[in-house]
Amino acid sequence: MAFTAKDVQALREKTGCGMMDCKKALTECDGNMDAAVDYLREKGLASQAKKASRIAAEGTVAVATANGASAVVEVNSETDFVASNDEFKAFAAKVAEVAAKTNPADVEALLAAKDDETGKTVDELKQDVFLKFRENMQIRRFERYEGAVATYVHMGGKIGVMVKFDTDLADNAEFAVMGKNVAMQIAAMNPSYLDEASVPAEVLEKEKAIMVAQMKEDPKMANKPEQVLAKIVEGKMGKYFKENCLVDQTFIMDDIAVGKYIENTAKALGGSIKAVSFVRFEKGEGIEKRVDDFAAEVAAMAK
Numbered sequence: 001m002a003f004t005a006k007d008v009q010a011l012r013e014k015t016g017c018g019m020m021d022c023k024k025a026l027t028e029c030d031g032n033m034d035a036a037v038d039y040l041r042e043k044g045l046a047s048q049a050k051k052a053s054r055i056a057a058e059g060t061v062a063v064a065t066a067n068g069a070s071a072v073v074e075v076n077s078e079t080d081f082v083a084s085n086d087e088f089k090a091f092a093a094k095v096a097e098v099a100a101k102t103n104p105a106d107v108e109a110l111l112a113a114k115d116d117e118t119g120k121t122v123d124e125l126k127q128d129v130f131l132k133f134r135e136n137m138q139i140r141r142f143e144r145y146e147g148a149v150a151t152y153v154h155m156g157g158k159i160g161v162m163v164k165f166d167t168d169l170a171d172n173a174e175f176a177v178m179g180k181n182v183a184m185q186i187a188a189m190n191p192s193y194l195d196e197a198s199v200p201a202e203v204l205e206k207e208k209a210i211m212v213a214q215m216k217e218d219p220k221m222a223n224k225p226e227q228v229l230a231k232i233v234e235g236k237m238g239k240y241f242k243e244n245c246l247v248d249q250t251f252i253m254d255d256i257a258v259g260k261y262i263e264n265t266a267k268a269l270g271g272s273i274k275a276v277s278f279v280r281f282e283k284g285e286g287i288e289k290r291v292d293d294f295a296a297e298v299a300a301m302a303k
Contacts, residue, residue: 001031011036017045018123020112045127056136057287058083060157064096070149071099072160073142074281078135083283088137089157091129098122099142107139143279150179154187161186163278169271178265178273182246185258186280191246194277195259199245207240208233247275 003026011022011033017040025043029035059076060083075092077083094115104110111123118125122139130137145162148170152161161183169175185191193199211233215221221229241248247259254261259275266273 003027003031007031007033011040015040015045018111018127019108020121020123021045021127043127045130056138057284059137059140059283060089060092061153061160061281061283062089062092062096062157063151063153063160063162064093064100065149065151066097066100069100069103069144069146070151070162071096071142071144072151072162072279072281073099074140074160074283076138076140076284076287077133078137082133082135082137083157085133087132088129091125092157094125095122095139096142099144103144104142107141110139110142141281143281145277145279148175148179150176150183152180152183152187154184158283159187160281161278164276165273166276167266167271167273169266169269169273172269172271174265174269175271175273178262181251181253182258182262182275183278185249185252186246186278188252189249190280190282191249191278192244193246194275195245195247196241199241204237208237211236246278 007026008019008022011017011026012019014033014037015022017025021040021043022036025036025039026033029039056076056078058078058080059074061072061074063070063072073092073096075088075095077088082088095110098104098113098115099110101116102110102113104113111126112121114121115125120128126137126139143162145164148165148167150163150165153159154161163179163183163186165175165179167175208230212229215224215229215232221232224232242250242257247257247262249258250256251258251261256264262273262275
């Protein structure tokens with residue numbers, strides 16, 4: 001019995017399973033929807049749908065480099081117990097490797113991408129790990145860079161960083177050291193932007209407006225003309241850039257700006273190095289973690 005893309009979608013809605021698993025189930029069951037549901041339940045896959053609503057704010061960040069490209073991924077789990085397991089971490093590292101090798105367009109494409117070692121899709125590998133731990137796991141996000149890239153993972157997967165450089169020193173060992181140091185800077189200081197030019201105009205205007213409002217609340221500044229306040233604000237923006245822009249930040253290993261550190265390294269090695277972009281993933285950032293009120297739960301059970 002033939003089946004269509006609509007049938008695959010319908011099976012996904014019924015079971016909560018991945019697209020590739022639903023397609024395989026319909027293939028194995030000759031397009032029979034009910035049989036496909038049973039097939040997924042027998043494989044232990046459909047039960048994941050019941051757990052998909054659980055908050056997965058734990059997990060790990062992994063990086064990988066392959067075929068001239070690097071990728072950083074965040075893979076979430078419900079508990080730290082699973083996140084700290086070697087098998088889960090190996091899965092996250094494999095996801096990063098596949099992302100680097102295949103250049104998927106988005107997370108959905110990454111799930112459908114195949115691992116060339118096992119021949120399985122990332123979604124299938126994910127199901128394998130799920131069957132072992134039986135808790136909600138999600139590939140939340142990834143980024144991929146090509147070319148001269150430095151990577152760094154902090155605290156065993158709490159933070160992952162990639163920095164892309166434009167350089168003619170990519171094969172130099174000292175460049176690699178410099179790149180890792182800059183990645184560590186990003187992990188530690190969490191800059192919002194690469195440089196002053198990267199800060200959106202609307203962000204700058206908002207910051208300036210806040211500074212003007214603050215000065216107007218100060219009795220010593222409140223009566224100064226607007227043009228004077230504007231000049232003072234321009235001077236204060238230097239502090240904002242130093243705090244929020246990578247190349248303007250003070251280097252954690254020396255009392256110079258990060259941009260100057262990069263420049264000095266390039267000069268010492270007789271080449272050119274320019275930081276182009278960076279990405280920093282911190283495990284669970286932006287995810288609202290569940291807080292259990294055990295007293296309320298016990299009270300509810302007693303009613």
